[in-house]
Amino acid sequence: MSPVPFQHHHQPQHLKVLLIQKPPSSIPVESHLISKNFHVLKAWESPELLEQILSSHADSIQALICYDDGTNVVDAGFLRQLPALRLVVTITAAVNHIDMAECRQRGIAVANSGMVYSEDVADMAVGLLIDVARNISASDRFVRHGLWKTKGGYPLGFKLGGKRVGIVGLGSIGSEVAKRLEGFGCKISYNSRSQKPSISYPFYSNIKELAAKSDVLIICCELNDQTHHLIDREVLLALGKEGVIINVGRGSIIDEKEMVKCLVNGEIRGAGLDVFENEPDVPKELLELDNVVVSPHKAFSTLESIESLCQLVVANLEAFFSNKPLFTPVIG
Numbered sequence: 001m002s003p004v005p006f007q008h009h010h011q012p013q014h015l016k017v018l019l020i021q022k023p024p025s026s027i028p029v030e031s032h033l034i035s036k037n038f039h040v041l042k043a044w045e046s047p048e049l050l051e052q053i054l055s056s057h058a059d060s061i062q063a064l065i066c067y068d069d070g071t072n073v074v075d076a077g078f079l080r081q082l083p084a085l086r087l088v089v090t091i092t093a094a095v096n097h098i099d100m101a102e103c104r105q106r107g108i109a110v111a112n113s114g115m116v117y118s119e120d121v122a123d124m125a126v127g128l129l130i131d132v133a134r135n136i137s138a139s140d141r142f143v144r145h146g147l148w149k150t151k152g153g154y155p156l157g158f159k160l161g162g163k164r165v166g167i168v169g170l171g172s173i174g175s176e177v178a179k180r181l182e183g184f185g186c187k188i189s190y191n192s193r194s195q196k197p198s199i200s201y202p203f204y205s206n207i208k209e210l211a212a213k214s215d216v217l218i219i220c221c222e223l224n225d226q227t228h229h230l231i232d233r234e235v236l237l238a239l240g241k242e243g244v245i246i247n248v249g250r251g252s253i254i255d256e257k258e259m260v261k262c263l264v265n266g267e268i269r270g271a272g273l274d275v276f277e278n279e280p281d282v283p284k285e286l287l288e289l290d291n292v293v294v295s296p297h298k299a300f301s302t303l304e305s306i307e308s309l310c311q312l313v314v315a316n317l318e319a320f321f322s323n324k325p326l327f328t329p330v331i332g
């Protein structure tokens with residue numbers, strides 16, 4: 001807990017900020033807050049501790065920090081225990097762990113990570129694709145296991161240039177992916193909630209049609225009721241035997257069971273996956289396939305993006321409690 005005592009509601013520096021989950025060890029948001037003299041309340045160490053914090057501070061906690069850990073951690077029931085809450089800050093771009101309707105109804109503002117991660121996520125999407133195409137991880141294992149000497153060369157991979165890439169979700173991440181892959185000579189098309197008038201890439205409102213017209217599908221959209229299992233068996237079959245899927249969005253955008261079947265049966269060619277339906281559990285079948293590259297939900301995190309994120313969290317809190325607009329509002 002911060003050594004600085006709570007002093008005054010309207011002084012941002014001494015605001016009570018509740019951290020409900022332990023941030024991943026690579027995200028030092030707590031120390032950034034403490035260095036700015038926020039009164040940080042850490043609720044994760046035990047359920048009793050959360051109870052204790054709520055009974056002493058519920059009436060004065062005005063800000064909450066959270067992230068998407070695969071549960072609906074900021075649900076309406078939890079929000080109701082914090083009557084003085086005015087601002088929720090999530091350290092993710094995603095807001096699917098927050099009951100947005102409840103926030104709207106209560107007039108609670110919500111800020112997310114804005115675009116601090118977009119370029120890094122896009123880099124990783126391209127990295128995963130190159131890895132799947134050219135078997136970088138699999139070849140690395142091949143050399144480490146001494147197979148170069150005994151088996152000779154590694155089977156051929158495929159060229160990126162000229163491939164048709166379908167981007168699912170052309171927001172800030174998807175646009176960065178498109179920009180990068182244009183440089184590789186790929187042909188870009190996209191699917192999105194609606195066609196973007198200023199974008200000249202071909203638009204497909206039907207995801208199955210986009211899959212049928214693509215060699216590679218890259219999932220860059222957010223998870224919500226409309227995108228849950230958007231990539232189902234039919235879409236995967238439309239992508240076809242030569243098709244590759246890359247996911248840097250959320251695991252549940254793909255029907256993971258069906259994707260595993262398609263990969264095991266050779267109904268699609270390969271996959272590069274940073275996200276899974278039940279993280280940190282990864283279906284074990286995937287771990288046995290050399291045409292699959294897996295990564296532990298880290299596309300967003302680089303030294304630089306995490307530093308920017310921590311500064312952004314502080315900037316949002318300071319702005320909001322000085323009656324200035326949020327830098328990255330989801331509900332302003």
Ligand SMILES: O=CC(=O)O
Pocket residue numbers: 068091092093094113117300
């Ligand atoms: O996965 C990371 C994010 O949602 O920002």
